[in-house]
Amino acid sequence: MAARTLYEKIWDAHVVREEPGQPTLIYIDRHLIHEGTSPQAFSGLKAAGRKVRRPELTFAVMDHSVSTKNRLLPVLDADARGQFEALERNCAETGVHLFDMNSKNQGIVHIIGPELGITQPGQTIVCGDSHTSTHGAFGALAFGIGTSEIEHVLATQCLTQFKSKTMKVEISGKRPQGVTAKDIILAVIGKIGIAGGNGYVFEYSGEAVRGLSMEGRMTMCNMSIEGGARAGMVAPDETTFAYMEGRPFVPRGKEFQGAVDFWQTLPSDRDAEYDDTLTLYARDLAPMVTWGTNPGMVTQVSDRVPDPASFSDPVDREAATRALVYMDLKPGTAIEDISLDRVFIGSCTNSRLEDLRAAAKVVAGKHVAKSLKQALVVPGSRVVKAEAEAEGLDKVFVAAGFEWRDAGCSMCIGMNDDVLLSGERSASTSNRNFEGRQGKGGRTHLVSPVMAAAAAIEGHFVDIRKWNNVDGAE
Amino acid sequence: MEPFIKHTGLVAPLDRVNVDTDQMVPKQFLKLQTRQGYGRVLFYDWRYLPGEKPNPEFILNAPRYKSASVILARANFGCGSSREHAPWAILDYGFRAILAPSYADIFYNNCFKNGILPVTLSNEQIDELFARTERKEGYRVTVDLEQQVVTDDQGLRYSFEVDPFRRDCLLKGLDDIGLTLVHEPRISAFEAKNLKHPAMYEAVDVKHHSDSPQSARHN
Ligand code: SF4
Numbered sequence: 139m140a141a142r143t144l145y146e147k148i149w150d151a152h153v154v155r156e157e158p159g160q161p162t163l164i165y166i167d168r169h170l171i172h173e174g175t176s177p178q179a180f181s182g183l184k185a186a187g188r189k190v191r192r193p194e195l196t197f198a199v200m201d202h203s204v205s206t207k208n209r210l211l212p213v214l215d216a217d218a219r220g221q222f223e224a225l226e227r228n229c230a231e232t233g234v235h236l237f238d239m240n241s242k243n244q245g246i247v248h249i250i251g252p253e254l255g256i257t258q259p260g261q262t263i264v265c266g267d268s269h270t271s272t273h274g275a276f277g278a279l280a281f282g283i284g285t286s287e288i289e290h291v292l293a294t295q296c297l298t299q300f301k302s303k304t305m306k307v308e309i310s311g312k313r314p315q316g317v318t319a320k321d322i323i324l325a326v327i328g329k330i331g332i333a334g335g336n337g338y339v340f341e342y343s344g345e346a347v348r349g350l351s352m353e354g355r356m357t358m359c360n361m362s363i364e365g366g367a368r369a370g371m372v373a374p375d376e377t378t379f380a381y382m383e384g385r386p387f388v389p390r391g392k393e394f395q396g397a398v399d400f401w402q403t404l405p406s407d408r409d410a411e412y413d414d415t416l417t418l419y420a421r422d423l424a425p426m427v428t429w430g431t432n433p434g435m436v437t438q439v440s441d442r443v444p445d446p447a448s449f450s451d452p453v454d455r456e457a458a459t460r461a462l463v464y465m466d467l468k469p470g471t472a473i474e475d476i477s478l479d480r481v482f483i484g485s486c487t488n489s490r491l492e493d494l495r496a497a498a499k500v501v502a503g504k505h506v507a508k509s510l511k512q513a514l515v516v517p518g519s520r521v522v523k524a525e526a527e528a529e530g531l532d533k534v535f536v537a538a539g540f541e542w543r544d545a546g547c548s549m550c551i552g553m554n555d556d557v558l559l560s561g562e563r564s565a566s567t568s569n570r571n572f573e574g575r576q577g578k579g580g581r582t583h584l585v586s587p588v589m590a591a592a593a594a595i596e597g598h599f600v601d602i603r604k605w606n607n608v609d610g611a612e
Numbered sequence: 613m614e615p616f617i618k619h620t621g622l623v624a625p626l627d628r629v630n631v632d633t634d635q636m637v638p639k640q641f642l643k644l645q646t647r648q649g650y651g652r653v654l655f656y657d658w659r660y661l662p663g664e665k666p667n668p669e670f671i672l673n674a675p676r677y678k679s680a681s682v683i684l685a686r687a688n689f690g691c692g693s694s695r696e697h698a699p700w701a702i703l704d705y706g707f708r709a710i711l712a713p714s715y716a717d718i719f720y721n722n723c724f725k726n727g728i729l730p731v732t733l734s735n736e737q738i739d740e741l742f743a744r745t746e747r748k749e750g751y752r753v754t755v756d757l758e759q760q761v762v763t764d765d766q767g768l769r770y771s772f773e774v775d776p777f778r779r780d781c782l783l784k785g786l787d788d789i790g791l792t793l794v795h796e797p798r799i800s801a802f803e804a805k806n807l808k809h810p811a812m813y814e815a816v817d818v819k820h821h822s823d824s825p826q827s828a829r830h831n
Binding site: 155177189202203220267284286299328368460552570573578 | 629634635638639640642643644646659694695698716717722725775776777787797798803
């Protein structure tokens with residue numbers, strides 16, 4: 139058989155029906171849903187008199203609108219409450235397993251899938267959420283879908299899909315100190331632009347990617363969609379297998395060995411061909427900070443806010459001009475001189491245990507700047523929260539003046555009461571800095587957890603490489 | 613889904629690149645449980661001043677674009693979140709077709725599921741359409757899916773490509789799920805064949821695992 143990429147192997151293994159000139163029908167192994175995008179899918183299903191085909195392959199969780207303050211209080215937001223109740227009802231009626239807001243396994247959908255071992259190498263995984271690309275870190279084909287497609291998967295456990303092109307994104311060499319997975323992916327997006335990956339599935343490779351933990355690989359894959367790609371993937375290896383073993387939904391004993399044997403067949407063949415290749419050299423990378431209103435508007439922390447006039451493409455110039463007005467930034471301002479109102483450490487990009495450990499190490503024994511209105515740490519899941527507390531990280535954060543919260547999407551999207559007010563500026567470890575994303579009129583700068591932590595201490599951005607207690611792990 | 617065969621309508625120009633779905637339907641409107649009624653909130657933060665007063669600066673509020681039904685847009689339209697609320701809002705507002713040089717992947721898909729035709733034209737063609745829209749108040753185009761052309765009454769005629777399968781579904785207003793269910797025997801055969809595949813298709817023992825004391829370990 140011809141040499142194949144990881145993507146092609148998974149694709150081929152899931153073809154249910156293929157006809158020339160038509161999209162392919164592929165089988166879906168795992169389907170994740172949350173309260174935000176699923177109610178209309180269930181009501182559509184019901185209206186058509188259809189059933190959920192394989193309820194045991196769909197997992198539901200409440201994450202977007204949950205309070206991160208106190209779960210025991212009644213939900214006051216009537217619309218959010220309606221969504222929670224609908225999800226509960228829909229799951230009860232159809233037999234879909236739900237991690238509700240009081241479950242000890244509750245968390246952001248893209249955090250709990252991997253953490254519980256629901257996500258596994260070689261699978262096709264979908265969710266009505268664009269950051270489903272996160273799960274590709276395990277060598278799965280995982281992508282976001284719309285609500286009509288959620289309904290389609292519920293009814294048929296399949297999706298009709300057109301095959302994507304493949305791009306090998308190679309990060310060659312070792313990651314310098316202070317440079318995290320977040321900085322790598324921001325650099326990739328800065329390079330190709332937010333539409334650069336349109337029509338592609340990325341496969342990340344190279345020494346710097348191989349050297350990342352599963353957490354770091356998830357951070358990279360998470361933001362594939364911000365580069366326009368349908369999905370991002372990393373070939374499974376020993377790091378992956380070690381992460382998988384012992385997780386609740388992962389097979390055990392002999393069956394685990396069988397699974398590992400299969401997973402080992404997944405990495406791209408040596409002579410497999412990609413439609414495109416992008417190579418970055420890790421030694422050129424630095425901590426990154428976004429200055430504009432999409433993740434591609436990004437620069438190194440030691441840089442300055444660019445002058446729109448420096449863009450050769452008139453469309454880019456226009457977009458940059460508009461972005462600087464929205465962000466209230468002047469061209470030429472040093473990134474380190476940008477001061478902040480709030481700091482948010484959380485979201486499906488950067489709220490895993492390793493992220494929190496790295497941030498805690500930066501803030502230990504220090505205190506957030508007086509000028510800051512708020513510094514939030516929101517663990518991605520209750521499992522992360524419990525593990526962090528077992529290590530005493532919560533105490534480190536609280537002593538440093540951070541608020542320590544319960545798990546959820548929180549200020550990444552501001553669908554609960556954690557929001558940025560109009561005109562306020564945040565350093566955020568999340569993935570989107572669109573206008574109004576964290577609150578109408580709010581201004582978001584995307585950074586890594588260690589960069590956010592240091593910015594909270596100083597009240598403005600700082601180059602984390604100058605702080606000697608940082609190893610840049612994750 | 614309502615079929616799309618041919619549509620003639622007033623063109624509204626939205627001269628920005630990378631319009632994301634967060635702008636189309638901001639998060640505070642993602643908590644509703646219907647597919648209808650989102651037209652009122654389309655482009656909410658751009659469209660309204662405090663108190664939901666129309667913002668005169670926003671193009672859709674200009675009287676000359678009232679009752680527009682074709683959006684003329686720039687590159688990478690619909691990027692960001694997968695929310696299908698975005699096409700629901702576009703449709704509910706009264707738009708049936710979009711003309712742009714490129715679209716984000718998920719949004720493009722979602723349009724076809726809702727009877728909206730996203731037409732892809734070259735940058736030069738889009739520039740020309742912006743010029744014509746600006747020049748002539750009441751500028752209208754006809755988007756013909758059967759012939760795969762965009763035309764106006766001044767002799768403009770741009771043909772466009774669209775995947776034949778998607779075209780067919782839209783022309784007939786076909787229900788995707790119904791189409792797939794025709795292949796039920798194949799799906800069952802696939803499941804039977806892969807039942808024992810390691811870690812892939814075997815039913816997950818949810819009851820046994822659910823919320824049991826979690827065993828996710830530290831690394
Ligand atoms: S954390 Fe943010 S990006 Fe991730 S799923 Fe939640 S809202 Fe979406």
